[in-house]
Amino acid sequence: MNSPVLAPAPVPTVYEQMASRGVSRRDFLKFCTWMGAYHGLENDGTAQIARAIETKRRIPVVWLHFQECTCCSESFLRSSHPIVADILLDKISLDYTETLQAAAGHQAEEILQDVITRHKGEYLMLVEGSVPLAADGCYCVVGGKSALDTVREVAAGAKAIVAWGNCACSGCVQAANPNPTGATPVHAIIKDKPIVNVQGCPPIAEVMAGVLVHLLTFDRLPQLDSLGRPKAFYSRRVHDTCYRRPNYDAGLFVETFDDENARKGYCLYRVGCRGPSTYNACGTMRWNNGTSFPIQSGHPCLGCSEAKFWDNGPFYQRLTNFPGFGIESTADQIGLGVAALAAGGALAHAVLTNVRKRHDIGEQPGESPADLDPNPTASEPPQKP
Amino acid sequence: MNPPRHVSHDYARVYVWEQPVRWFHWINAATIVVLGVTGWLIAKPPVFLVSTEASFNDWFGQVRFIHFVAAYVFTANFAFRLYWSFAGNKYAHWRNFFPLTARQIRQIGEVLRVDILQSTREAVHTLGHNSMAYFTYAGTGLLTVFQIVSGFALYAPMSDAWLPALFTWATPLLGDEFSLRTFHYAVMWAFTVFTIIHVYLVFYHDYVEGHGVLSSMVGGWKFMEKKQIASEETAGLSPYPKPRSRVPVAPPRPAKTG
Ligand code: SF4
Numbered sequence: 266m267n268s269p270v271l272a273p274a275p276v277p278t279v280y281e282q283m284a285s286r287g288v289s290r291r292d293f294l295k296f297c298t299w300m301g302a303y304h305g306l307e308n309d310g311t312a313q314i315a316r317a318i319e320t321k322r323r324i325p326v327v328w329l330h331f332q333e334c335t336c337c338s339e340s341f342l343r344s345s346h347p348i349v350a351d352i353l354l355d356k357i358s359l360d361y362t363e364t365l366q367a368a369a370g371h372q373a374e375e376i377l378q379d380v381i382t383r384h385k386g387e388y389l390m391l392v393e394g395s396v397p398l399a400a401d402g403c404y405c406v407v408g409g410k411s412a413l414d415t416v417r418e419v420a421a422g423a424k425a426i427v428a429w430g431n432c433a434c435s436g437c438v439q440a441a442n443p444n445p446t447g448a449t450p451v452h453a454i455i456k457d458k459p460i461v462n463v464q465g466c467p468p469i470a471e472v473m474a475g476v477l478v479h480l481l482t483f484d485r486l487p488q489l490d491s492l493g494r495p496k497a498f499y500s501r502r503v504h505d506t507c508y509r510r511p512n513y514d515a516g517l518f519v520e521t522f523d524d525e526n527a528r529k530g531y532c533l534y535r536v537g538c539r540g541p542s543t544y545n546a547c548g549t550m551r552w553n554n555g556t557s558f559p560i561q562s563g564h565p566c567l568g569c570s571e572a573k574f575w576d577n578g579p580f581y582q583r584l585t586n587f588p589g590f591g592i593e594s595t596a597d598q599i600g601l602g603v604a605a606l607a608a609g610g611a612l613a614h615a616v617l618t619n620v621r622k623r624h625d626i627g628e629q630p631g632e633s634p635a636d637l638d639p640n641p642t643a644s645e646p647p648q649k650p
Numbered sequence: 651m652n653p654p655r656h657v658s659h660d661y662a663r664v665y666v667w668e669q670p671v672r673w674f675h676w677i678n679a680a681t682i683v684v685l686g687v688t689g690w691l692i693a694k695p696p697v698f699l700v701s702t703e704a705s706f707n708d709w710f711g712q713v714r715f716i717h718f719v720a721a722y723v724f725t726a727n728f729a730f731r732l733y734w735s736f737a738g739n740k741y742a743h744w745r746n747f748f749p750l751t752a753r754q755i756r757q758i759g760e761v762l763r764v765d766i767l768q769s770t771r772e773a774v775h776t777l778g779h780n781s782m783a784y785f786t787y788a789g790t791g792l793l794t795v796f797q798i799v800s801g802f803a804l805y806a807p808m809s810d811a812w813l814p815a816l817f818t819w820a821t822p823l824l825g826d827e828f829s830l831r832t833f834h835y836a837v838m839w840a841f842t843v844f845t846i847i848h849v850y851l852v853f854y855h856d857y858v859e860g861h862g863v864l865s866s867m868v869g870g871w872k873f874m875e876k877k878q879i880a881s882e883e884t885a886g887l888s889p890y891p892k893p894r895s896r897v898p899v900a901p902p903r904p905a906k907t908g
Contacts, residue, residue, distance in 0.1 A: 491818075491822070492822075502807060511704035511705065512704045513710060514704070514707075514708050514710055514711035515704040515705075515706070515707030515708055515709070515710060515711070516695055516698070516707060516708075516709045516710030516711075516713075517698070517700065517704055517707065518695055518697050519697075520697040524699075525699055526697065526699065534695070535694075535695065535697060539828060542826065542827035542828045542831060568828060571826050571827070571828065572825060572826050573825050573826055573828075573829065574826075574828075577826075577828045577829065577832075583693065583694070584693060584694070584832070584835070596832060596835050596836040596839060597694075597839075599836070599839070600836065600838075600839025600840075600842065600843070601839075603839065603843050604839070604842055604843050604846060607843050607846045607847050608846055610847075611846065611847065611850035614850070614854065615850070615854070617768055618854055618857065618858060621768065621858070622857065622858055
């Protein structure tokens with residue numbers, strides 16, 4: 266190996282590396298318990314995690330960055346338990362990642378080649394960012410290769426793929442209408458590899474760590490929902506775990522951000538909260554060491570862990586612009602317009618009908634004043650054909 | 651009162667809408683109103699400034715509950731109507747709803763000429779609905795299916811029941827829950843517009859044709875001149891074959907139509 270990054274041989278276990286970095290046994294077990302709890306494992310799950318981390322060799326990991334803002338990495342680094350980022354970034358052998366690696370240029374690209382050939386079929390591929398397909402992928406080129414080429418090349422030998430964040434899972438803001446660069450999520454490009462979609466913009470740090478720990482511990486994918494998201498973290502709506510939910514059921518709503526109801530902490534549904542259609546763990550895990558999450562800070566959920574959330578605007582309205590009718594027209598405006606048209610049409614039609622009906626009255630016996638004539642003449646009623 | 655001096659027009663009373671159809675119609679109407687009002691409230695709940703705590707209120711929860719219950723009734727009622735379109739009389743038969751015969755297609759044109767363009771005063775007399783109306787109800791049937799599917803798909807995450815779970819496939823079709831919700835809401839408007847036009851047209855048809863269409867959904871009877879009934883029967887508006895055992899009364903075919 267010409268690279269110092271890949272030097273260690275024999276490869277120590279993750280735990281050995283942690284211990285050598287001064288992580289105490291107590292802290293280590295605390296971490297394992299924590300991870301077990303996140304996954305909803307039973308008590309002995311903690312032991313399983315501990316055993317796995319104690320005995321397993323580090324998994325080679327390639328973390329690719331494409332069209333993204335690095336908020337996923339940032340979130341991960343701010344993981345509430347420093348040990349999480351430490352073991353995962355430092356110890357799970359993060360062999361290649363554009364943002365953090367010391368190597369640059371040809372040296373860095375060499376490392377990538379080295380990993381994907383030497384650890385073929387073993388390494389984890391983590392992807393942050395979407396892949397632009399428009400204009401032959403020229404919108405995102407790293408080391409002279411388009412993101413599309415890289416993603417295909419690296420995915421070919423990967424054991425599994427983890428798509429970080431909304432960019433890699435569903436394209437995020439760059440895929441919003443009209444998606445000028447043809448930004449495409451990983452699962453739409455790679456079809457033959459197991460993919461875990463860790464949704465969110467960014468995902469919660471502990472969720473990211475949890476997914477990696479799961480892969481490391483059990484050596485298989487966590488249970489996924491129909492959109493490829495780990496069920497442990499994405500099976501419930503923000504709305505289901507939101508502490509403002511009693512206000513929702515009671516019909517106590519904030520109308521504007523500065524009204525009395527906002528001060529009382531009522532439900533943010535009317536100001537556009539996407540909690541009822543957003544699957545994420547914000548309500549239970551919260552952010553920044555469990556400090557808070559948007560709704561707790563008085564801001565409605567934007568639905569950042571859902572596909573197309575940028576297109577479902579405006580953010581501060583429950584009713585969005587209606588697709589196909591131009592900007593700023595909601596279903597209500599269109600509906601009211603059409604209903605008014607229908608009512609107006611009916612009114613005009615009624616007037617015309619009355620004019621018409623005048624001709625018909627008298628057609629039938631007994632309808633016209635002439636019928637009351639005691640001395641009928643020979644006038645016959647008009648016959649219908 | 652003088653006796654009428656003209657010849658009698660000889661009206662006949664025909665039992666067109668059987669009781670199940672009438673029940674369907676009014677349950678459907680009632681649930682649509684309930685679903686529309688509660689749906690509107692769910693989309694745009696009014697904001698109250700109150701000083702009570704959340705634990706003393708649950709009106710929004712109740713509104714949603716009523717919406718969900720009404721949705722189940724709406725669905726069951728529609729399922730029954732589908733069954734009745736096979737089991738019911740010929741006016742309720744499913745084939746009426748699709749303009750499959752030349753006669754039906756021609757009648758759609760005639761109805762549009764009389765009702766919309768008003769270029770002729772010669773009304774189209776039919777015992778069931780006219781072909782245009784049947785076709786429109788096929789359209790509202792589609793909207794109904796859409797509301798049922800999208801509604802249950804939206805409801806599924808909050809329920810463990812098996813019925814909503816059958817519809818979860820609908821969410822990815824429209825991208826995400828939020829878009830599905832937007833469409834579910836927009837179709838509420840479609841029903842509103844339909845109701846305005848529908849109610850107007852029923853009044854209009856009763857007003858100009860005098861077949862008692864307005865009351866027919868209550869009593870089931872329509873009234874029509876025997877002559878018109880006969881010509882409708884020969885024209886074969888009901889496009890499906892009659893049961894063989896019954897020999898149809900054969901009134902003289904009109905020499906030429908057109
Ligand atoms: S604030 Fe949002 S997530 Fe919380 S109860 Fe209200 S609508 Fe649901």
